[in-house]
Amino acid sequence: MLFMAVIIFILAVVVQSVFAFTGEPGSEEDPIVTLSYLKSQISELESYIARKINDILDKGVAIEQPQTSFVVKQLFKGEGLIGDEGTELILRSGEATAVGNIDGDGVSDVTLGVDLKMGEKINRNHLLIVPRKDGRGIVAxxxxxxMVKGKYEIK
Structure with missing residues (x-):
């Protein structure tokens, strides 16, 4: 019985010493996060984000909206339409041929799934895409x- 009491006493001392070395609630070892602390941190973060947004807006960063619909243009005989990267074209009436770049690459006819090289006839009502801004387009x-969607230049 005495042996059992000694063991219980030793265990009690060990347990007490473990709890004595752990941090007290609210101390650096065991911090308590309060509502006021959270509010101050959120307020600082909101201020930081607002400053960054204002910095971006003050610099005048241009955000360009893509053209979302086709525009109908008339090309007169001999005029060319040179597209930027991603420009879409549809020949509605008349006759036109493809304009390629220096390397011999052409305009993508996605209706047929072919590349139209320099001088090749363009079929009406076929969707054409200019893959890069390197001088490709069509000549009437x-x-x-x-019908054209995207950036282009008429020459």
Whole structure:
């Protein structure tokens, strides 16, 4: 019985010493996060985000909206339409041929799934895509109407 009492006493001392070395609630070892602390941190974060947004807006960062619909343009005989990267074209009436780049690459006819090289005839109502801004487009052989979406230049 005495042996059992000694063991219980030793265990009690060990347990007490373990709890004595752990941090007290609210101390650096065991911090308590309060509502006021959270509110101050959130307020600082909101201020930081607002400053960053204002910095971006003050710098005048241009955010360009993509053109989302086709525009109908008339090309007169001999005029060319040179597209930027991603420009979409549809020949609605008239006759036109493809304009390629220096390397011989052409305009993508996604309706047929082919690459139209320099001088190849463009079929009406086929969707064409200019893959890069490198001088590709179309030239009107007769007065023509074109639907175009994206950036382009008429020459």
């Amino acid at each position: 052989k007769t007065d023509s109407w074109i």
